[in-house]
Amino acid sequence: MKNVERTIISQYANSPIICGLISNINEYLDPSLDIEQFYNIIWNLDTAEGIGLDFWGNVVGIQRNVQIDDKNQFIGSTLASDDLKEYQAGRVHLMNDTMFRSMIFLKAMSNIIYATAPNINRLLQALFEKRGRAYFVKNGTMQARYVFEFRLTPVEKAVLISTDLLPRPSGVLVDFYEPDIRNTFGFTEAELAPFGQGAFYIGDR
Structure with missing residues (x-):
């Protein structure tokens, strides 16, 4: 000392x-x-592991054990058909440290955010800036959608389906969408498919 x-x-x-x-x-x-x-192991969330992450999970209100639900809220994905073969509905999944750390950051930010579209989009930008574009859009009366222009892992989708981690405005029905960007019609600047090579996306299920 x-x-x-x-x-x-x-x-x-x-x-x-x-x-x-x-x-x-x-x-x-x-x-x-x-x-x-x-x-490093307990206090610093960037490097915490094991019991340290369990501590932080209790602080923000999320458990490492997740009960997997079989409802498919992901439009345009194979979840609940192919992906859930590994994460069977009704079973408890234990998140590893890497996954749990990401969910702790997400839950912590969700706990303090004022759930408006601009704030949610800033949250998504901060969380997924290294993965690709993710954003929150209104797609109907009292309806909104989280759009991920990249593939979430099966366990990420399973956790998001089975928990209420992502913020949502009060009374708004929220779903999730993973568009197939390369086969969706749009402008070249947005890395979408040109004329004759993609389908319009109209936002319906």
């Missing part, structure tokens, strides 16, 4: 025995390594 003498309260500061014991212990024990490990 650095400056160990400053940690001794004044009534013992002139006791040679107590000061000697503290000085000797300070030479034999170095708490800096334990403090660093505590910070």
